[in-house]
Amino acid sequence: MGLKDKLHKLKLKYQGKKMAPAFNAIHTFLYLPNETTHSGGHIRGADDLKRTMNTVIMSLIPCLIFGMFNAGYQHYLALGEIEAVSNGFFSSEFWSWDNLVIGLWQVLPLVVVSYGVGLAVEFVFAVIKGHEVEEGYLVTGMLVPLIVPVDTPLWMLAVAVIFGVVIGKEVFGGTGMNILNPALTIRAFLFFAYPTWMSGDKVWVHGAVERAGEIANGAKLDAMSGETILGGLAQGKNIVGSQDATYSIADAFLGFIPGSVGETSALLILLGGLFLVFTKIGSWRIMLSAVLGTLIMGLIFNGVTSAGWITESSKFYGLMNLEFWKHLIVGGIAFGIVFMATDPVTASQTNKGKWIYGFLIGFISILIRVFNPAYPEGVFLAILLMNVFAPTIDHYVVQGNIKKRMKRLKLKTA
Amino acid sequence: MAEVTTEEKVKVKEPKEPLFSKKNRKLLSDPLADNNPITIQVLGICSALAITAQLKPSIVMAISVIFVLGIGNVVISLMRNIIPSKIRIIVQLVVVAALVIVVDQVLKAFAYTLSKELSVFIGLIITNCIIMGRFEAFALGNGPWKSFLDGIGNAAGYGVLLIIVAFFRELLGSGTLFGIKVLGDPIEKTGLYALGYENNGFMVLAPMALITVGVIIWIQRSKNKALIEDH
Numbered sequence: 001m002g003l004k005d006k007l008h009k010l011k012l013k014y015q016g017k018k019m020a021p022a023f024n025a026i027h028t029f030l031y032l033p034n035e036t037t038h039s040g041g042h043i044r045g046a047d048d049l050k051r052t053m054n055t056v057i058m059s060l061i062p063c064l065i066f067g068m069f070n071a072g073y074q075h076y077l078a079l080g081e082i083e084a085v086s087n088g089f090f091s092s093e094f095w096s097w098d099n100l101v102i103g104l105w106q107v108l109p110l111v112v113v114s115y116g117v118g119l120a121v122e123f124v125f126a127v128i129k130g131h132e133v134e135e136g137y138l139v140t141g142m143l144v145p146l147i148v149p150v151d152t153p154l155w156m157l158a159v160a161v162i163f164g165v166v167i168g169k170e171v172f173g174g175t176g177m178n179i180l181n182p183a184l185t186i187r188a189f190l191f192f193a194y195p196t197w198m199s200g201d202k203v204w205v206h207g208a209v210e211r212a213g214e215i216a217n218g219a220k221l222d223a224m225s226g227e228t229i230l231g232g233l234a235q236g237k238n239i240v241g242s243q244d245a246t247y248s249i250a251d252a253f254l255g256f257i258p259g260s261v262g263e264t265s266a267l268l269i270l271l272g273g274l275f276l277v278f279t280k281i282g283s284w285r286i287m288l289s290a291v292l293g294t295l296i297m298g299l300i301f302n303g304v305t306s307a308g309w310i311t312e313s314s315k316f317y318g319l320m321n322l323e324f325w326k327h328l329i330v331g332g333i334a335f336g337i338v339f340m341a342t343d344p345v346t347a348s349q350t351n352k353g354k355w356i357y358g359f360l361i362g363f364i365s366i367l368i369r370v371f372n373p374a375y376p377e378g379v380f381l382a383i384l385l386m387n388v389f390a391p392t393i394d395h396y397v398v399q400g401n402i403k404k405r406m407k408r409l410k411l412k413t414a
Numbered sequence: 415m416a417e418v419t420t421e422e423k424v425k426v427k428e429p430k431e432p433l434f435s436k437k438n439r440k441l442l443s444d445p446l447a448d449n450n451p452i453t454i455q456v457l458g459i460c461s462a463l464a465i466t467a468q469l470k471p472s473i474v475m476a477i478s479v480i481f482v483l484g485i486g487n488v489v490i491s492l493m494r495n496i497i498p499s500k501i502r503i504i505v506q507l508v509v510v511a512a513l514v515i516v517v518d519q520v521l522k523a524f525a526y527t528l529s530k531e532l533s534v535f536i537g538l539i540i541t542n543c544i545i546m547g548r549f550e551a552f553a554l555g556n557g558p559w560k561s562f563l564d565g566i567g568n569a570a571g572y573g574v575l576l577i578i579v580a581f582f583r584e585l586l587g588s589g590t591l592f593g594i595k596v597l598g599d600p601i602e603k604t605g606l607y608a609l610g611y612e613n614n615g616f617m618v619l620a621p622m623a624l625i626t627v628g629v630i631i632w633i634q635r636s637k638n639k640a641l642i643e644d645h
Contacts, residue, residue, distance in 0.1 A: 153610060167625060171632065193616035 020130075049175075052344075053138040055281045059272035060142050060339065063262035064111075066255055068103025069094055070265075071150045074258050075102050075206040089254050089267070106206050107261055110145035113154045117161040118144075125170050136175025136182075136345075137165065143183035143339060146262025147332065147380075148190060149203040151210075156197065160189045180387050181346045184380045191380070201228045204258035229257055229330045230369065230377060234318045240330055252329040263335035266328065273338035282342040285351060286358035290337040291328065293362025298324025301370055319370045333365050336379035346387040350397040357393055361386050433559065441563040445571035448638060452575045453631045457543040461535050462576055463623040469592050471532050472580035474525070476573025478536060480566060482513045483545050487565030490553040497554075506549045507540065514539045544572055579626050587617030 014020045073094050076082045085091035118137045126133040144161065164186030169178040191198045202208040229247070232239040239246045240257075247257050255265025263269070276282030301320040304310055310317055328334055341347060341361050348357040361382050368378025375381060432438075451457045465471045489509050490497075497505050518536050521529035529536065539545065548568050553561040584590055589597040589606075598605015600613060616622050635641045 155610070156612070159614075171628075189616060192619060193614040194612055195615055197612075 050135050050138075052281055053135050055279050056139045056276065056339070057142050059275045059281075060139075060146065060262070062268045063146055063265065063272060063335070064107070064142070066265045066268050067146060067150075067261040068107045069096075069099045070103070070255060071106050071206050071261065072096075072099025072102030073256065074150075074204070075099075078205045078208060085251070085256050088250070094256065102206060106150050107145060109154055110148065110150075110152065110157060110261070111142070113157050114144040114161055115141040117158045118165050121162055121165045121170070125166075125174070131174070134175035136169070140165075140183045140186075144186050147183065147187050147260050147335065149198065150206045150261055151203060151208075152190070152197055156190060156194050160186045160193070163189045176345055178345060179391075180384055181340055181343050184340055184384050184387075187380050188384060191375075199228075201231065204228065204260075229259070230319070233322055233330070234315070237318070240326055249326070249329070252326070257330070260332060260335075263332040266334045269334045269338050276338065276342065282338065283344075283347065283354055283358075285354040286342050286347055286361075287337055289355045289358030290341055290362040293359040293364075294327055294333060294337075294366055295324050295362070297363045297366035298322070298327045301366070316370055327366055327369070331369065331377045331379070333362075333369075333377075333379045336365070336383055337362065340380070340383050341386075346390060348390045348393050348397075350394050353390070353393040353397045356397075357386055357390055360389075438560065438563055441560060442567040442570075445564075445568040446574060447571075447634075448641065450571045450575060450634075451544045451547075451568050452572055452627065453634055454641065455544075455547070457547055458572050459624075459627070461538060461542060462572075462579065462627060463620045465532060465535050466576055466580040466623050467583050467587060467618050468531075469577065469580045469584050471528060472576040473573075474521070474528055474532065475535065476569070476576050478514075478517045478521075479539060479542065479544070479572055480569040481517060482510060482539055483548060483565040483569040484562055485565075486510055486513055486545060487548055487553040487561040488558045490549050491556060491558040491561035494554050502554070503546075506546060510540050510545055510549075544568055575627070575630065578630065579623055582626055583617045583623060586614045587622075589613050 011020070073082070073085075076098065077084060082093050082096075085093050087093075115137075118141045119133075122133050122137050144157070144164075148157065164182050168180050168182040168185030169175065172178045197203055197209075202212055229239055229252075232246075237246075240249060240252045251257055253266050255267065257264050273282065273287055277284045277287065301322075302324050305317065305321045310320065337358075341358060348354045361379075364382035364385060365379040368375055368381055372378065445451055448454065452459065452462055461475065465475050486506075486509050490506060493505070514537060517539070518529070521532070521536060548565055552564045556564070581591070584592075585596070589595060589600060595605075597611070598607045600607050
């Protein structure tokens, strides 16, 4: 415990000085602080903010590791150097060293930049405002690299992280006070600021953008392009299906498809979600109701197409006609529902509110996905929108409860 | 948002006051900083969001508003004793509308492309809250010279903010200033673009104007704590 004592001494030395929050932060970050609640009849739980955050990070680790392998796998697959997976989840084509090397090379810098820049902003604000650094960025910093395309330039990520942490969180007063999910604020900023790096058929596969540039400069190379799954589905292509499709349903479920770094594997997201529910960190109400919302909206659209209210030439037909449950295994909706919508700060706080909040996230995600081809993945917009409405939902739930009790009181007294 | 202070409404009846007395200079300089119509009174936001993607239209807009508010304030101030108070809003509208039409026609005659770019927003100066606000709060209760200074000051405060916002939006959003490519050519990949820099498309969209104004308000209030309201 040498380091802990040393940090504690440093802390005492700098107490009351300008840099004190920074030292305190390092101390709390690495160890449990020496000071805890002293007086009063408090219940001292072991699940402090740090443990909550670490639980979420643990549930994200499988997605991160899978994302690294997938980065390499999609790269080599697009180059035609390896065969597609043939042997289920544990195919040797996927879990190879070559894939991992590409993944480490591309994904680790994203993680480092996300944490480095984000924590730096938090430290600066802690020093300026003279308060403690909160652990709030720990989860955000892990989420951010998982929801961006693998080739996102690092400086763009850095700019977006600064924007997201400052405008999304610090202006509202820091961790616990933010209205919008900071990770999604960062994603939204990237999407609107640098759309060419965030959508299209090149960005999802490492090396494809670079290759396109070389070809444009006259190099004689084969073009690399990853299919954009949602884009292709919108055009009515048979991309995810059982027969003759580019990707089988198993591929999409297990995650052997191009996409943002960590959101492709529905299986691992499902496991992470179960872990969060089991440890009572994530709200099962939000997850379940969001899945229901997704399925119901999907069913409505399926109904519209099978009733023949829309012609096949319509640009909405492709995605409307997608079997309703397939919406959950393509795109980022599963990841959004499990790890973003359940953010305890920005979600609804009341149980009834959580049902409404979650349901509308699923519902609106599919609505945006189908009707707005400019935003192929609507889930981040849907969650941000519902983040804004969460306090309103809570307000009406609470008011409704008060009204009900008032009525009961009147009945009793009357 | 309380731009109407009682001091302003009191009629000043000092017989001999120099043209640029301390008080009068304050009328001119206050709106530029601590009583800025946009950042403090939060008026005229709509046009500030709409036309600040480029510097040139912002400057034209600023000049137009300075012209309309300066002259409008004088006209209203001169008529202040003969306007029946029940129909004063209509009279004010007529005055603004007349001035705005003049501006519009001048722009159409001498700067047609700019007038196209600004489209309805020149016409919408009529509804700019700052103008009606100054008529109501100041010109109706003060003499023409004071009203003139007040009008110019407030319009300039509005204009300065437009230009600051437009500077950042044009520089970061399009990489240009007044249409000149100061950061290099994004297609030829010269200057900063050779290093992999790219324009921030978000800056061109209206939400970013709101956020930029918000950041300016933030900076202003953290510099001058007196501006922070009590709760």
